[in-house]
Amino acid sequence: MKEMNISFNLNGKNYSFSVPTNMTLLQILRETIGLTGTKKGCDKGDCGACTVLFNGVTVNSCLILAPQVDSAEITTIEGIGSVDKPHPIQKAFVEEGAVQCGFCTPGMVVSSYSLLIKNPEPTEEEIREALSGNLCRCTGYIKIFNAVKEASKEEKKIGR
Ligand code: FES
């Protein structure tokens, strides 16, 4: 397979290397860089487990190919929060019991983060719409929606 050089910014850090042109962003993140927070579910754009921010917009990283990654700015779950420094959205997911198996959680958090940046006080309908591309087979969604509502209140309190 043909290779190409790509340069991009990931979670505030610059990367540059050669990859096969048919490699997906999801593979680059998980296999080349070793950031495994972004999950591989369906690998065909249906589940949202692989959601990342790509130039400020949520995308399914399993559908983005290496040539598109060149010059992009990418934020993954690792760029949003960590175990030591969780983002208020991550804290709210834990506190509301919105994490069961956890497989969908990074994608859910990235989509919620994107929503709250654009719309800090979303309605229930806006939360449902924003998370409509993220599938969860454990929680029944209600606790996830509640977590996003709680996170929006918390972000307001700390003035984010
Ligand atoms: S793994 Fe990308 S949408 Fe399911």
Ligand code: FES
């Ligand atoms: S918590 Fe298991 S898929 Fe959502």
